[in-house]
Amino acid sequence: MSELAIDREIDRSKMKVSDEVAIEIINMNKWYGTFHVLRDINLTVNRGERIVIAGPSGSGKSTLIRCINRLEEHQAGRIIVDGTELSSDLKNIDKIRSEVGMCFQHFNLFPHLTILENCTLAPIWVRKTPKKEAVETAMHFLAKVKIPEQANKYPGQLSGGQQQRVAIARSLCMRPRIMLFDEPTSALDPEMIKEVLDTMIELAEEGMTMLCVTHEMGFARQVANRVIFMDQGQIVEQNEPEEFFNNPKSDRTKLFLSQILGH
Amino acid sequence: MSNTHADTVAFVRDTMLPQQEPPPSSVGAVGWARANLFSGWFNTILTFVSILVIGFVLYEILSWVFSPTWNAGSLRECREILSAGGEATRGACWGVIRERWIQLLFGFYPADLYWRPILAFILLGVALAPVLFADKVPSQLIWFSAIYPFLFPWLLWGGTIWGPLSALAGFVIGYFVFKALSEVTSTLIGIIAAVVAALLWWLVLSGYVVDALNSILPIGIQAVESRNFGGFMLSITIGVVAIACSLPLGIVLALGRQSDLMIVKYICVGFIEFVRGVPLITLLFVASVLLNLFLPPGTTFDIILRVLIMVTLFASAYMAEVIRGGLAALPKGQYEGADSLGLNYWQAQRLVIMPQALKISIPGIVSTFIGVFKDTTLVSIIGLLDPLGLSNAIRADSNWNGVVWELYGFIAAMFFIFCFSMSRYSMYLERKLRTGHR
Ligand SMILES: Nc1ncnc2c1ncn2[C@@H]1O[C@H](COP(=O)(O)OP(=O)(O)O)[C@@H](O)[C@H]1O
Ligand SMILES: [Mg+2]
Numbered sequence: 076m077s078e079l080a081i082d083r084e085i086d087r088s089k090m091k092v093s094d095e096v097a098i099e100i101i102n103m104n105k106w107y108g109t110f111h112v113l114r115d116i117n118l119t120v121n122r123g124e125r126i127v128i129a130g131p132s133g134s135g136k137s138t139l140i141r142c143i144n145r146l147e148e149h150q151a152g153r154i155i156v157d158g159t160e161l162s163s164d165l166k167n168i169d170k171i172r173s174e175v176g177m178c179f180q181h182f183n184l185f186p187h188l189t190i191l192e193n194c195t196l197a198p199i200w201v202r203k204t205p206k207k208e209a210v211e212t213a214m215h216f217l218a219k220v221k222i223p224e225q226a227n228k229y230p231g232q233l234s235g236g237q238q239q240r241v242a243i244a245r246s247l248c249m250r251p252r253i254m255l256f257d258e259p260t261s262a263l264d265p266e267m268i269k270e271v272l273d274t275m276i277e278l279a280e281e282g283m284t285m286l287c288v289t290h291e292m293g294f295a296r297q298v299a300n301r302v303i304f305m306d307q308g309q310i311v312e313q314n315e316p317e318e319f320f321n322n323p324k325s326d327r328t329k330l331f332l333s334q335i336l337g338h
Numbered sequence: 339m340s341n342t343h344a345d346t347v348a349f350v351r352d353t354m355l356p357q358q359e360p361p362p363s364s365v366g367a368v369g370w371a372r373a374n375l376f377s378g379w380f381n382t383i384l385t386f387v388s389i390l391v392i393g394f395v396l397y398e399i400l401s402w403v404f405s406p407t408w409n410a411g412s413l414r415e416c417r418e419i420l421s422a423g424g425e426a427t428r429g430a431c432w433g434v435i436r437e438r439w440i441q442l443l444f445g446f447y448p449a450d451l452y453w454r455p456i457l458a459f460i461l462l463g464v465a466l467a468p469v470l471f472a473d474k475v476p477s478q479l480i481w482f483s484a485i486y487p488f489l490f491p492w493l494l495w496g497g498t499i500w501g502p503l504s505a506l507a508g509f510v511i512g513y514f515v516f517k518a519l520s521e522v523t524s525t526l527i528g529i530i531a532a533v534v535a536a537l538l539w540w541l542v543l544s545g546y547v548v549d550a551l552n553s554i555l556p557i558g559i560q561a562v563e564s565r566n567f568g569g570f571m572l573s574i575t576i577g578v579v580a581i582a583c584s585l586p587l588g589i590v591l592a593l594g595r596q597s598d599l600m601i602v603k604y605i606c607v608g609f610i611e612f613v614r615g616v617p618l619i620t621l622l623f624v625a626s627v628l629l630n631l632f633l634p635p636g637t638t639f640d641i642i643l644r645v646l647i648m649v650t651l652f653a654s655a656y657m658a659e660v661i662r663g664g665l666a667a668l669p670k671g672q673y674e675g676a677d678s679l680g681l682n683y684w685q686a687q688r689l690v691i692m693p694q695a696l697k698i699s700i701p702g703i704v705s706t707f708i709g710v711f712k713d714t715t716l717v718s719i720i721g722l723l724d725p726l727g728l729s730n731a732i733r734a735d736s737n738w739n740g741v742v743w744e745l746y747g748f749i750a751a752m753f754f755i756f757c758f759s760m761s762r763y764s765m766y767l768e769r770k771l772r773t774g775h776r
Contacts, residue, residue, distance in 0.1 A: 146674055165524075165682070173680030183675030186773060187693050196689060197679035229773035249679060 085297055089282040092300060095122040096155075097253055097284045098143060103152030105142060112138050113149070114308045120286065122252075125279050127295040127316075128288045130305035131331060136288040139305070140255045143286070144175045157252060173201050176246030180258040182238045184230040184245070190217065191226040194245045202249065209248070216244040220274050236267025240274050247278075254278065256287040292336060296320060304328050405429030408436055412737035434741045435748050438732050442748065445568015445723050451496075451560065455571050458493040461486060462578065470763065487582070494567075494575065498558035500551045504544040512536035525684055564642045568723030570752060576642070576724075577711040577756075580649040584710065585703070587650065588657025589696075593687065595662060606658070613655035618713055621648040626720040645717055653710040660706055664699035665691065697771050704764035708757045725749045 098120040105113040113135050120126060128136045141147040142154060145161055145168045154161045156171050185193050194213035198204040204212070217223045220240035222233075230238055239259055246254060256275065260268040272294055279285060279298050289295065295302050295316055302319040304312045304327070312319070312328045323329045363369055375385045406423065410416040410433030420429045435442075444452060465486035468479040488502035512532040520528030552558075567575070594606035613621075625644040668691060676686035696703070718727030729745040732738055 144678055146677060169680050169682055172678060175678075177678040179671060179674065179678075181669075181671050183671035183678075185672065185675065185690050185694075187697065187771070197681060200685050200689065201680040231773055245679070 085276060086280045089280060090123065090125070090300070091282060092121050092123045096120070097122045097124070097157060098286075099153075099155040100143075101153045101155075103142065103149050103154060105138060105147065105149045105151075112308050113142070116152070116310060118303070118310065120253075120284065122284050123282050124301060125283075125285045125299045126287070126301045126303060127299040128286065128303045128305060129290065129292075129295065129331070129335075130311075134305045135308040136305055137257050138308075140177075140257055140286055140288060143253075143255060144172050144177055146177075169201070173197070173249055174251055175253045175255060176243075176249060176251035177255045178239065178242050178246060178257065178259045180261050182230070182235075182242045182262075184238055184242055186230050189227050189229055190222070190233070190241050193230065193241060194248045197245070198248050212248050213244070216247045217241070219247070219277070220244045221270075234267060235263045236270045239263065239267075239271045243271075243274055243278070253284045253286070256285065256289065258288050258290070260289065260291060290335060292320070304331065306331070402428065402430050405432065408432045411437070413740050414737075430744050430747075431741055432744060434732065434738050434744055438728075438738075439748070441569060441732070442725055442728055442745075443569045444571050445728065446566045447568070447571065448560075448562060448566065451562060454493045454496070454559075454562075458490055459574065461489065461493075470767075492559075494571075495562055495564070496559045497561040498548065498552045498556065500548045500555075500557075504548050505540065508536040508539045508544065511539050525682075564640050567642060569725055569728055572642075572717070572722060572724050573711070573714045574756075576646060576649055576714040576717065579646050580653050580710050580714075581707050583650045584653035584657045584706075587654035588661055589692065591654060591658035592661040592665060595658065596665065610655045610658050613652055614659070618649070618652050618716055619719060621652055622716060622720050624648065641722070645720070645722065649710065649714065652713075653706060656706045656709070657703065660699050660702035661695060663702060664695035664697075667698050668694055697768075700764050700768055700771075704760055708760055711756060711760070712753060725752070 096119055098118070100116050100118040103113060103116040104111070116139060128139065130136050138147055142149050142161075143156060148163075149161075157174060159167055159171055161167065161171065184190075185196070188196065191210065191213055194217065195206070195209040198209040198212060199206060214223055214226065217226055220243055222237055222240055222244075225233060225237060225241075230241065233241065243254075243259075259275070260271050263271065268291070272291060275285070275287070275294070276298055287294070287299075297316075299316050301313060302316050303310055304319070304323075304325075306327050312323065312325045314324075319328075320332065323332055363372060376382045405420060405428075407416045407419050407430065410419055410431060412433070413431055416429075416431035416433055423429075440449075444455065447455060464479070465483040467475045468477065468483050485506070488506045492499065492502040512535055515535040516528045516532035519531045591606050591610060594602050595610065597603045597606070622645060625648040626641060629639065629644055672690055672694065673686065676690040681689065715724055715726045718724050718730070721727070723731065726749065729749060732745060733741060
């Protein structure tokens with residue numbers, strides 16, 4: 076909830092938004108039974124964008140990003156990821172999923188596998204990478220999230236913050252072009268939030284296309300290039316962070332910001 | 339520190355306390371006895387009463403067990419030995435075990451071929467090692483485990499070598515059909531086609547091929563008929579086969595029960611609920627009597643094979659429910675984690691879901707195993723000579739008419755050894771597979 080104290084300069088040299096479209100969502104609607112959970116969503120994400128999605132609980136943020144890699148199925152409209160339209164074709168879905176990384180609130184690491192095995196599983200089985208190469212890649216990314224020494228432990232032996240960094244490394248091992256984050260810090264103690272956010276900032280500095288559902292408004296202010304506010308299954312307002320925080324237009328946004336920032 | 343006044347709230351510790359030994363009365367044998375046996379006067383009385391009762395029971399049992407009747411040739415001789423010792427007629431009559439233990443182990447299997455079941459069970463241990471103790475034996479041994487299911491029946495029943503080889507060929511055919519079809523169509527179609535092709539081979543073609551090969555190259559060992567099987571050899575054969583087959587079948591049924599495909603789902607639910615709804619005895623009677631009515635006259639369908647199929651189906655229905663419990667206990671996040679990485683359904687099941695679901699289900703799975711193994715004694719009711727069936731036959735002998743406790747005690751002890759080992763193994767496995775601190 077609090078403002079994030081980022082104790083270093085953020086390197087913006089590689090944070091470039093290109094003209095190439097990474098994700099395109101057109102008139103998308105979704106229902107759970109008769110409950111209209113996402114209503115007429117239109118969103119275009121360009122390569123290199125860092126988008127933060129905010130909004131009250133139950134507003135459909137998770138559902139929206141889960142539709143992007145088909146963990147949930149939409150019923151109307153179109154979603155095009157990296158030029159591939161999401162349809163019911165299984166091959167399409169597996170292709171998109173292997174190119175879109177996702178981190179969850181509860182990490183969803185595989186507890187019966189070591190950290191290293193967690194990271195090499197998908198490259199070996201989905202990408203058919205030789206085991207040796209997969210291990211090298213995994214160690215590279217584990218070093219990047221600063222826990223190479225934990226490679227042979229099991230997830231249950233790590234702290235929450237470490238587990239979430241493993242989850243990020245596990246996604247990165249598939250060399251995704253887009254990363255989705257669903258409240259990656261919400262289940263963590265305050266001292267661990269920072270280590271995860273640091274990892275996410277580094278990712279942003281390398282030019283990764285990111286969609287983050289998060290309540291970390293400091294992160295949104297400093298890293299995002301666009302903040303999207305959702306309420307009742309709709310996009311209510313979107314703007315650059317500066318404008319969004321200092322000069323919100325809609326009453327719902329104002330109310331939400333006053334609650335979350337505690338002004 | 340006691341001079342801290344109630345009204346001075348501020349407190350700063352200036353020296354940290356070192357770690358100290360616990361008081362001696364709370365550790366070691368004395369501490370243990372004090373905490374567990376003599377904590378309070380009531381528990382102390384209970385402890386002494388319990389020791390007296392246990393001592394009395396043990397005395398009675400042991401004086402019965404240690405009776406000098408090992409060499410007796412009949413129940414009458416036993417009584418004579420015992421009354422000569424002056425102890426009236428109390429005491430076990432172990433002569434029956436000395437005379438008949440071989441029969442209790444092997445039934446009426448030809449004595450000169452005992453080495454075959456013995457070898458089969460020793461090799462069973464070798465084949466199980468890479469499965470049970472994967473981290474302690476060379477991993478190449480798994481190839482032996484893979485061919486063992488074909489070696490095992492050949493050693494026990496004998497006959498031509500081409501029989502087990504053609505059974506193996508069915509799996510190879512199925513594998514290649516699956517390989518060829520799953521590439522071009524879907525995995526599910528591949529599996530169905532593979533099963534159909536393998537069944538076609540086993541039920542229709544393989545008979546002719548085996549006959550032809552056998553007439554060209556008659557390699558084989560002496561055949562033993564099913565009616566000569568008996569004793570623990572029979573129990574273990576039925577138990578091992580049912581256990582080994584019911585686990586994979588149970589996994590398939592449990593997955594089928596969760597399937598999105600309506601037909602698959604209802605076939606699995608129907609099968610599971612039907613089999614769990616009828617007693618095993620009924621299924622065994624169907625196997626021994628009813629099946630004959632439906633088979634074309636003249637076909638021979640081995641009675642042990644029929645029993646094996648029924649016991650396996652019975653066990654797999656229970657197994658499916660145990661595994662379904664394990665699947666239900668897995669958080670939804672595990673499926674999502676696997677999906678989000680791009681693993682397809684079968685990869686996710688094999689690499690992520692099943693290893694965890696099976697691990698959760700180990701106690702239930704092993705309970706089912708133990709139950710199946712003990713249920714093999716029910717085959718005595720349809721006339722197969724398992725240990726219980728044999729014990730009836732032995733008592734029909736006029737020499738041993740009236741011997742009850744010794745036979746049942748011996749059989750119970752043998753079963754206990756097997757079941758207790760399974761139970762201990764499951765505890766070892768649970769400890770070994772425990773990862774993480776939570
Ligand atoms: N599987 C589901 N079935 C039915 N309703 C659901 C399901 N998942 C979420 N919902 C409902 O959809 C709405 C949006 O949920 P969600 O996207 O998780 O919200 P957020 O992430 O913004 O808190 C909520 O009202 C929630 O109760
Ligand atoms: Mg959510």
